[in-house]
Amino acid sequence: MSGVVEDMAYYKNIVQKLKVADLQNILAYVGKRSNGRKTELQARVLNMIRSKNPGGMLKIKEIYAQLMAANQARAPPPITPPVTKSLGFSVNDYFLPPMSSTSLFNLPVTPPSNVLDSHMAGAVHPDVKFRRLPFYDLIDVLMRPASLAAPNAPSMQYARNPVTRQQQYQFYLSPQHLKHLQNKPHQAQIQVRLCKIEPTEQDDAFPNGLSVRVNNKNVTLPNFIPSNKQNVPSKRPPEPLNITSKCLFSVSSPTKVFVTWDEEYNSPGFALGIFLVDKLDSADLIHRLKSRPARPAEFTMGYIKEKYNSENDSEIKTLELTSSLICPLGKMRMAFPTKASTCAHLQCFDGATFIKMNELKPKWNCPVCDKPAYYDTLSIDGYFYDIIRACPKTNEIQLRPDGTWSLSSDQDKESSGPRSANVEAHRYSPINMSTKDVPAKVSTE
Numbered sequence: 072m073s074g075v076v077e078d079m080a081y082y083k084n085i086v087q088k089l090k091v092a093d094l095q096n097i098l099a100y101v102g103k104r105s106n107g108r109k110t111e112l113q114a115r116v117l118n119m120i121r122s123k124n125p126g127g128m129l130k131i132k133e134i135y136a137q138l139m140a141a142n143q144a145r146a147p148p149p150i151t152p153p154v155t156k157s158l159g160f161s162v163n164d165y166f167l168p169p170m171s172s173t174s175l176f177n178l179p180v181t182p183p184s185n186v187l188d189s190h191m192a193g194a195v196h197p198d199v200k201f202r203r204l205p206f207y208d209l210i211d212v213l214m215r216p217a218s219l220a221a222p223n224a225p226s227m228q229y230a231r232n233p234v235t236r237q238q239q240y241q242f243y244l245s246p247q248h249l250k251h252l253q254n255k256p257h258q259a260q261i262q263v264r265l266c267k268i269e270p271t272e273q274d275d276a277f278p279n280g281l282s283v284r285v286n287n288k289n290v291t292l293p294n295f296i297p298s299n300k301q302n303v304p305s306k307r308p309p310e311p312l313n314i315t316s317k318c319l320f321s322v323s324s325p326t327k328v329f330v331t332w333d334e335e336y337n338s339p340g341f342a343l344g345i346f347l348v349d350k351l352d353s354a355d356l357i358h359r360l361k362s363r364p365a366r367p368a369e370f371t372m373g374y375i376k377e378k379y380n381s382e383n384d385s386e387i388k389t390l391e392l393t394s395s396l397i398c399p400l401g402k403m404r405m406a407f408p409t410k411a412s413t414c415a416h417l418q419c420f421d422g423a424t425f426i427k428m429n430e431l432k433p434k435w436n437c438p439v440c441d442k443p444a445y446y447d448t449l450s451i452d453g454y455f456y457d458i459i460r461a462c463p464k465t466n467e468i469q470l471r472p473d474g475t476w477s478l479s480s481d482q483d484k485e486s487s488g489p490r491s492a493n494v495e496a497h498r499y500s501p502i503n504m505s506t507k508d509v510p511a512k513v514s515t516e
Contacts, residue, residue, distance in 0.1 A: 082120045082128070085135045086113050093134050100245050101127040126322040130243060133325070197268045199342045201275070204311065205356055205446035206430065207348040210251060213261065214242045216344035218268065219278065219332065233333040235280065241325040242345055249320055251347065258349050261318050262311040263290070263328065268340035275309035278341045280333030285317035286326060310433075311346075353430045356446065357423050361407070363450055371454035372474030374417065379472040392417070392470040393479065396459060399438045400424045404466060408455035411437055411444035417470070419455050 086094070094112035098105040101124055103115060119127045196215050203209070219238065244252075252259045263283065266273035283290040290312055295305040318326040330343065378392060398405045398421035409422030418439045426446070429435055437444035458468060458476060467479045 079117075079120065082131065083117060085131060086116050086120075088138070089116075089131075089134065093138075096134065097127060097130050100130045100243075102246065126243070126245070129323055129325075133241070133243060197340070197342050198270070199266060199268050200272050201264055201266055201344060202272050202445075203447065204348075205435075206351045206433075207260070207262070207311070208351060210259070210347040210349060211248065212344065213244070213248070213347055214240060214343075214345035216266075216342040219265065219330065219341040219343050233279065233335045235331060236334050237329070237331050240328040240330070240343065240345070242328075243325050244318070244320065244322060246322060248347055249322065252315070252320065255349060259315070260313050260348050260350055261315045262346050262348055263314055263343065264311045264346065265341055265343050268342050275311060276341070277307050277309060278332040278338070279335070280331070281307075282331040283312060283314075284329040285314045286319060287329075288317045290314055290317065311348075353423075353427045356426045356430075357407075360409070360422050360426070360446075360449060360451065365451045365453035365456060366410070368452075368454040368457060371417070371452055375470050375474045376472065378417070393467055394418060394455070394470055395467050396455070397466055398424055400428060405455070405459060408452045408459060409449050410452055411442075411448040412450065413442060413448055414440055414444065416440055419452050422449060422451060425449075 089097075091109050091112060094109065094116055095105040097116055098112065098119075101119060103119065105112070107115075116127075116131070120131070197218050199216050201216070217240065220236070252261075264275055265277055265281075267276050277292070281292065283292070292312070293307045293310055295307055297305050314326075314328070328343075328345070332341070375392065394417055396405055396408070397403065399418070400420055401424040403421075403424075405419060405421040407422040408419035409425060410416075410419050414437055416439050420438050425438070425444075429446075435443060435445050458465070462468075462478065465478055468476045469479055470476050
């Protein structure tokens with residue numbers, strides 16, 4: 072009985088030190104209500120402990136361990152006496168500090184001579200944000216982005232050669248996570264993502280010498296892409312790492328991720344995050360693109376007028392503007408004329424072809440101006456979509472100074488006419504397009 076009382080006192084001491092966000096995280100993990108004041112949250116967590124919920128008690132230990140590791144990382148380094156020449160000081164001694172036997176995790180790891188600090192990762196969460204991946208829906212964050220840096224690692228100021236670093240992470244799966252993975256075995260994935268630590272939204276990026284092991288099983292990294300430039304080393308294509316098959320599908324046992332990388336002087340910092348996602352395909356993204364409100368036709372008409380006015384104000388005047396209805400990617404007539412909101416040109420490209428090309432090789436660059444054209448910025452242009460429906464055999468049109476259009480001089484005049492009606496039908500409502508308009512094949516050349 073005394074042991075139970077001591078355990079309750081131990082957990083009560085931990086619960087009193089946790090923040091509201093930590094208490095809510097614990098309650099949500101075990102599927103209990105997580106709203107209310109801090110005292111109410113503490114009472115619910117203590118009741119859960121009394122009921123001896125194994126998953127919840129492990130979650131408490133995990134969060135408390137991260138809290139203690141963060142406090143230890145923020146603590147100032149101990150003051151050491153100056154080193155004199157008589158001590159035989161060397162740079163190698165500086166890079167190999169002794170590990171404390173009272174470390175929170177006290178991992179029994181003996182690294183090689185060129186490997187520094189092997190610690191369990193602390194809760195060092197930099198302010199980074201991964202760019203959203205269009206072909207994956209984010210379901211939950213299993214581990215917030217944490218800095219890829221060994222705790223208490225020495226400075227690289229005097230290092231001339233790359234130094235190998237090691238760090239270990241771990242995360243738990245909740246019952247809700249396991250249910251989601253079981254219900255969607257071919258769609259749900261657990262991903263590891265890495266990026267540079269920068270204040271802006273970041274694409275995936277790998278540090279040099281990266282190696283990842285999950286539960287002592289090696290993770291296959293993307294193959295190197297050879298560089299066409301001299302003295303430029305080959306790099307791996309940045310993409311998320313699917314570790315689903317190597318994870319432990321258990322509520323009580325954590326999945327451990329062990330990362331090794333090379334650090335150089337003045338090299339950028341990196342962060343690592345672990346996420347639960349659902350994989351999508353091009354058909355899903357095309358359907359979502361068609362369901363978005365089309366760009367209003369009046370917007371494009373206004374841009375045509377502005378284009379003519381800017382040309383008239385300059386010394387070089389343009390007699391007429393023409394626009395092709397052929398996709399610059401597929402070299403076929405467009406079905407879904409699409410542009411990114413960041414593009415400043417009139418020429419469109421076929422949205423379905425563009426999405427299928429990026430499914431094969433994700434770049435998300437506009438085929439017209441070669442600037443970034445991320446999926447979230449894409450929309451179908453209602454002006455050109457109406458033209459494509461009105462003239463099923465037209466490949467090129469002339470744009471007039473008043474914003475209307477006509478067929479090129481070498482095409483049938485009967486189909487020409489001012490761009491006017493049916494604008495309101497596609498202004499703010501999703502365009503109703505059938506799947507038979509989607510190109511069946513995409514050229515990768």
